[in-house]
Amino acid sequence: MVTDPTLNLLVGKASDLFANVIEKNVREPIRYLINWGRLYSLWPVHLETACCSIEFGAASGPRHDLERFGMLEAFGSLRQCDILVVQGTVTRKMAPRMKWVYEQMPEPKWVIAMGACAISGGLYVDSYNVLQGVDKIVPVDVYIPGCPPRPETLIQGIIELQNKIRKSKV
Amino acid sequence: MSKNTITETKLVKGLKTKFNKQITEEYVEPNRIKISTSPTNLKAVALAIKELGFDQIISQGATDYPDDNLFRVEYHAICVSIKKFRRIMFAIMTTIPKNKPEIETLLDIWPSVEFHEQETFENFGITFLNHPRMERLLLPEDWDDIPPLRKDFSLPGRD
Amino acid sequence: METFEDFLKRILSILFWLLLLSPVIIFPVFFLLIPLLGISVPTTNEFLTALIDPIKGIQLANKYGVGPSSTFFKIAAFPGFTFAALIATITILYERKLIAKVQLRVGPLYAGRFEGVLQPIADLFKLLGKEIVVPEKADKFFFWSAPILSIGLGAALLAVLPLSPNIYIARSDVSLLIPFAIIGFSPLIVLIAAWASSNKFAFIGGLRALHQLVAYEIPMLISVLGVVILSGSLDLISIVESQQQVWFIFPQLLGAIIFYITILSELERVPFDIPEAETELVSGWLTEYTGMHFGLLQLGVYIKFYALSLLFTLLFLGGWYGPAFLPPLAWLLIKLFFVITIVILPRAVMPRLRIDQLIRLGWVWLIVLSFINLFIAVIEVSLGVI
């Protein structure tokens, strides 16, 4: 009687239904809440790789004020940080350190490649000491073009990252 | 001799008499003096220039001449403490063979040359004898190619 | 490593299944056991009425020992932990907005529809979902215990602090001494956190914090003695009641200033944020803490912030006394936020001190001044000014 295929089908349907109910009523709100918290609380690691750090500094200044989005301007320890903003050229000497910093950050973490040099080497495409694009060593979520990107562009990149987080799974 | 270069000419003349034509005057322009000397005399000449009042090294570098198979080592001295010499930049050049790139350091004459000589070391492979920290400064620790500013080192994609 | 959200999901799914299975298993057991134990069960009618009518609800809750007048409610909700955590959360937001205004910025703006009011909540949810990293070389037991101790210390401070003549958790004849006794533990917690992190920056930060906290506890205690002399009591409620005519900040101005400076130091706030000096020590003793560990440590610090500000209000600003058009609790909160403001403000206008300057200030100047303050109090009492 247990082997009855109709019963099996019924049990399967019922468990699907339960899964659906859980998905809709339990997981979805939690996913929303956790993602909502994450997207408004992006703390950047203080890792300056090159000259784009000036525009990053300017973006946290009073005119552009990254804290509106819940970003702190410069946070102390990488253990409490969520995003790694690669601020410009990554040289061969910096690359292992940057990878190390990325690995030491706690999950979940995101990477923003800021500036042409971080995306592809940019102006330093033929330099002997420059990594041609940071996506070779760390996974990049948002690319922000510019040399250096204006603070407005950086803010747009951060909004794009927020949109990405909003849709992401937990 | 124009009026602008009286001080400069006087300086070079004094040096020439002191070193008995072991230094060559390359040119004297307003505010610019360039002399060249042999590596063996370099230290004595540098000391004499320091005693004239040129107390800082603004730049120290080298140029690679693969055709002549030699390096030209350049020192640019300036003066910050004596007012009448402040406008003058003193360039001292010397050439060393490429197969034996060694030269005596000027660290004890101009302490400001320390990092410059380290940079020249890593960029050209020129060893400065008696320099206490003859090690890499700017290049990565795992650099195993030839020194990058030599002419036979070519950039990727730009042969 | 399992993130907190995995944990949360698991807990929630268990709850869901329990809810589903409760008619089958729990209700029979419940209804069989309760009569045996001799406890009366609320009838369905009572229960539903309680849900609609708050007064009935409170009565029902009181019957089972969880009502507003019960000790459990006092400790857990009001005026205990939840209330303190709420004030701490508001303080975090208030601090960020206030500092931003001084710096010609807007501060948090988009979290929550209006002026970033939900920013601390967003930070909290973010920290809840963060991975917890324990360094390989860390002393695991102490590493985990520091955040819990920190929050526990914050909560324990609240035990004897009254909010009005009848709102308090516990009343003791020596209730002034109890908070100071508890604060005496905080250097230990910092040292545990710093040592267990197995990190040089954390360790230097921890040692600095130890020096700083020890140096500032003595002037803190001595500066309060003036208040004790004036009021003739160690009970916080009677101290407040003796300020009905004159707030002690007027006869004890020097003591209040010293107490204020020691609060700044105790909370490691600018210009005394030396243990967390970012440009020297990364994050000081907090360097290795991640996720909710960090959140708990910060919450502990901010609850301590609330407790010390409340203590300042009670000791020097006349507690809940004020013109009668507002209830006592409202006056207390107004004064409390005034104190919180003046504790926050130095962060906007002061640079950081150096550890040797700080220790000299503490051991040389503040101790001497607090003794002078003590003599002032004695003279005032003997002259009968108060």
Next chain:
Amino acid sequence: MQVVDQGGDKMVLHVGPQHPGSGHFRIVITLDGDYIIDAKPDPGYVHRGAEKMAEYRTYIQNIPHLERPVIIDATGITLPYVLTAEKILDVEPPERAQYIRMIMAELNRIISHLYWLAIYGIFLGHSTMFMWPMGDRELFIDLAESIGGTRVTFSYVVPGGVRNDIPGGFKERALKTFQYFEKRIKEYEEIFFNNPLMQSRTVGIGILKKQNAVKLGITGPNLRASGINSDTRKDEPYCFYNKIRFDIPVYKEGDSYARCMVRLRELQQSMDIIRQVLDRMKPGPIKHVIRGVMRGEPGEAFVRTEAARGTMFYHIVSNGERFPYRVKISVPSFRNLIGMSHLLVGSRLADMPAIYWSLDYWPVEADK
């Protein structure tokens, strides 16, 4: 955060490259208690090989990548390059171009000093002093942007002149900004420079004696804070600095506070220079139009100018080709780096940020 066991009671701290107080470089500090007994700078994290790349680009193509090392002070680093290239290419810029170059150089000096001031504020734990100069810096960036076209990387000075003329109404806007900023300087002094806590952190800290400053090759505002009245704008005037009346702020103390004050006074000085330049400027051509690829005469030239951080030096060797044969850049940060280990040894760990950033060491510039 690397752990190095040294034995004994010494502690080795690696400050950087990921450290809020280091920026893009590392300094290895050995501590004995709270005192620094050894400090070994480890630059090179942003070494991009600008000198080598310059040998593969024409004289014009070199300008954009040579200004990247100091994009805070872009004109400060491209102007000496262009002056050197002009000597080799044998072109003389018109008079108006010289004046516009001076405006840009001084605007950039202000922008750079304000950035320095902002970071110095946060290094001492004064977050308001980070935000205020950052906000006021935007005003000067707006002025520079209206001339150069972008926020920081202008590539504005070219051999033979400047790229384009200054826009109409620039003078009025500049004067209005200066008027506002002079009021702000007073507020900076009130909240930061006259703050007793700030003074207790910087006065008498990191004293660089006059003879040491000369000996170690310190340059720029750091040299002037040690009592030496040396500024390339006065010593060997380029552009039309000899036609402008200005004083160089000099302080004798040589400590961190003096270095701060020199830079604060230079803000005022730069604004005065721009005011005078705006008065003296006459309409005219702004560049010599050069057609085709510029080929230099065989030979060499070396030029120095005064950038925001000190004397910027270029030595270009040409062999008559399209590309320069050798470009040697000697940047002030690189020369000031030697002062850092000199000053840090013997000071307290807590003074490290106060000394480090008072030298205005910009690692990107030093690494090239």
